[in-house]
Amino acid sequence: MSSYRYQHYPFSTPPELSGSATRRRPVTIVGAGPVGLSCAIDLAQHGIPTVVLDDNDVVSVGSRAICWAKRTLEIFDRLGVGERMVAKGVTWQVGRVYHRNRELYRFDLLPEGGHRMPAFINLQQYYVEEYLVERALEFPALIDLRWKNRVTGVDARGDGVEVSVETPAGSYRLESDWLIAADGSASTVRASLGLEFQGRTFEEKFLIVDVRIDADYPSDRRFWFQPDFDPGQSVLIHRQPDNVFRIDFQLGWDADAEAAREPARALERVRRVVGPGVNCEFEWCSVYTFRCARLAHFVAGRVLFAGDSAHVVSPFGARGGNGGIQDADNLCWKLALVVRGEAPGSLLASYDRERGFGADENIVNSARTTTFMTPKTAAERHLRDGVLSLAPRFPFARALVNSGRLSRPCALTGFPGFAADSGTVAGPMLPGVPCADAPLEDVDGRATWLLKHVGGGPTALVFCDVGPGAAGVARAHAANPIPDLRVVVICKQGREVPGATTLVDRDGIASARYGGAPGVTYLIRPDQHVLGRWSQWDPDALRTTWRNYLWGAGE
Amino acid sequence: MTELRHDDGFDGGGDAFYEQLIAAHSGLSDQASGALNARLVLLLANHVGDGRVLAEALRAAREGLDIGGDPPGSHL
Numbered sequence: 001m002s003s004y005r006y007q008h009y010p011f012s013t014p015p016e017l018s019g020s021a022t023r024r025r026p027v028t029i030v031g032a033g034p035v036g037l038s039c040a041i042d043l044a045q046h047g048i049p050t051v052v053l054d055d056n057d058v059v060s061v062g063s064r065a066i067c068w069a070k071r072t073l074e075i076f077d078r079l080g081v082g083e084r085m086v087a088k089g090v091t092w093q094v095g096r097v098y099h100r101n102r103e104l105y106r107f108d109l110l111p112e113g114g115h116r117m118p119a120f121i122n123l124q125q126y127y128v129e130e131y132l133v134e135r136a137l138e139f140p141a142l143i144d145l146r147w148k149n150r151v152t153g154v155d156a157r158g159d160g161v162e163v164s165v166e167t168p169a170g171s172y173r174l175e176s177d178w179l180i181a182a183d184g185s186a187s188t189v190r191a192s193l194g195l196e197f198q199g200r201t202f203e204e205k206f207l208i209v210d211v212r213i214d215a216d217y218p219s220d221r222r223f224w225f226q227p228d229f230d231p232g233q234s235v236l237i238h239r240q241p242d243n244v245f246r247i248d249f250q251l252g253w254d255a256d257a258e259a260a261r262e263p264a265r266a267l268e269r270v271r272r273v274v275g276p277g278v279n280c281e282f283e284w285c286s287v288y289t290f291r292c293a294r295l296a297h298f299v300a301g302r303v304l305f306a307g308d309s310a311h312v313v314s315p316f317g318a319r320g321g322n323g324g325i326q327d328a329d330n331l332c333w334k335l336a337l338v339v340r341g342e343a344p345g346s347l348l349a350s351y352d353r354e355r356g357f358g359a360d361e362n363i364v365n366s367a368r369t370t371t372f373m374t375p376k377t378a379a380e381r382h383l384r385d386g387v388l389s390l391a392p393r394f395p396f397a398r399a400l401v402n403s404g405r406l407s408r409p410c411a412l413t414g415f416p417g418f419a420a421d422s423g424t425v426a427g428p429m430l431p432g433v434p435c436a437d438a439p440l441e442d443v444d445g446r447a448t449w450l451l452k453h454v455g456g457g458p459t460a461l462v463f464c465d466v467g468p469g470a471a472g473v474a475r476a477h478a479a480n481p482i483p484d485l486r487v488v489v490i491c492k493q494g495r496e497v498p499g500a501t502t503l504v505d506r507d508g509i510a511s512a513r514y515g516g517a518p519g520v521t522y523l524i525r526p527d528q529h530v531l532g533r534w535s536q537w538d539p540d541a542l543r544t545t546w547r548n549y550l551w552g553a554g555e
Numbered sequence: 556m557t558e559l560r561h562d563d564g565f566d567g568g569g570d571a572f573y574e575q576l577i578a579a580h581s582g583l584s585d586q587a588s589g590a591l592n593a594r595l596v597l598l599l600a601n602h603v604g605d606g607r608v609l610a611e612a613l614r615a616a617r618e619g620l621d622i623g624g625d626p627p628g629s630h631l
Contacts, residue, residue, distance in 0.1 A: 400570075
């Protein structure tokens with residue numbers, strides 16, 4: 001059984017039941033999974049208090065989401081837990097795809113250097129949640145984390161939301177201005193509001209097993225179509241920390257799920273993968289059928305859906321957990337501005353639109369993978385097997401072999417509210433894309449990274465040589481085009497610029513990635529997406545772009 | 556002189572094409588799917604036109620017919 005030691009977080013009687021005065025809260029979050037906890041931490045970093053309700057008192061039972069993509073790690077880093085995740089996780093970037101016993105090809109997910117975060121880590125969801133819980137506990141004045149508080153009903157009104165909550169000490173009602181539903185694919189909140197998923201179910205069963213193996217297998221993602229060692233259609237192996245391996249077996253639609261999930265049976269199957277004489281211990285297993293589905297809208301009045309409550313995908317491509325963390329990243333800075341009265345509620349329509357797009361992208365990709373893996377008719381099988389048989393010889397066929405198109409950051413190029421690109425700045429960092437990382441130094445020569453210095457609030461990123469350009473930036477900054485604007489100056493040579501964070505681009509990587517000629521200025525959203533870019537520092541452009549996004553993106 | 560393309564000719568759109576191809580077969584009997592494939596081959600062959608390329612494609616397709624097996628002499 002699981003080698004992870006589950007800690008039971010303490011239940012304490014909520015103030016609503018202990019006679020203290022109850023009051024309406026700005027934000028309630030339902031669900032203390034990766035998405036709900038990320039939302040609580042992000043909002044706390046913006047100074048917004050939350051109540052987090054979770055029906056359980058332990059972290060994830062079973063490893064569940066295990067593959068965390070670079071963009072997610074960058075978001076976790078902004079939330080203060082990225083380094084811990086990477087230190088514990090198994091880093092990987094190479095995927096290897098086999099047909100029968102033969103390797104068809106391998107792919108490298110991070111072919112270029114100069115990024116702080118790896119392409120992927122594998123880390124069991126229970127560790128991710130544990131680290132997020134510990135981070136959340138660092139905000140005792142802002143995050144009210146309530147274990148064993150089960151939401152049983154939701155009463156959504158025009159100006160707020162009231163939830164009914166059941167606890168070991170009794171039931172109570174909690175009122176808030178906003179509610180984030182991060183309560184997973186079987187969301188109680190979604191059901192209470194009578195909202196339904198639309199999408200499709202794939203007629204296929206997958207057995208997912210975690211085993212501890214005393215062997216030093218590679219960290220690469222390995223995927224077999226029609227493996228010689230298993231009667232199923234495909235096998236996928238991921239290495240996790242603590243010598244735990246995740247193995248996905250594609251069983252076929254007619255398989256006996258009950259029999260397959262029998263631990264002894266599952267272990268027997270694993271033994272055929274790892275070979276004789278290797279000691280393996282059973283940790284956890286489950287049988288799944290996959291759906292690709294979503295809500296039509298992620299915003300329902302004052303209720304905001306994030307993560308699996310809003311959309312579900314099949315797991316090949318690691319687009320579920322990573323998509324959910326990107327939801328939190330997109331949502332929380334907007335909600336913080338709305339709660340503080342610095343932006344209209346209509347700004348949240350941009351969350352619905354942008355993350356709806358992200359969800360569609362994830363659904364399209366994971367549905368294509370699942371279709372390729374599960375041919376339903378003789379014709380589909382002929383085509384699929386045709387691709388596999390041509391793959392050894394033809395690169396075009398290898399490109400069609402689809403064992404998972406792994407989670408990529410979602411680019412919002414062309415979405416409403418982003419500044420039109422002037423065309424005067426070189427490079428691919430168009431308005432709408434998430435910022436690329438780059439190695440930098442501070443003025444004292446200490447190594448740092450670009451993404452450490454952008455985001456949280458709005459950021460202006462200004463490139464210059466040295467001297468008057470930078471001084472000009474500082475003077476213009478005094479005009480304060482945007483409230484709480486952080487100004488980050490990237491120079492070729494170090495000299496502290498008053499009123500700005502000054503960083504030195506010794507290797508020229510940041511300047512190359514950002515088309516950073518002297519004067520080039522980027523306006524970056526709190527979630528590290530480029531909102532606009534110009535060839536010169538232009539406080540009017542910054543001010544107008546920020547205001548247009550806050551007041552116009554929801555139209 | 557044109558050679559049969561081995562590299563990715565879909566310009567990154569391979570997955571989308573495959574999705575369309577599967578969708579085109581949706582709801583068809585095996586026999587109808589076979590007919591669809593035959594018509595598709597004829598349309599595309601006519602579009603290619605070049606006899607050398609078509610001959611090479613026919614050879615390559617025939618060599619790979621041992622489904623799931625290794626096409627001869629093609630190890631990476």
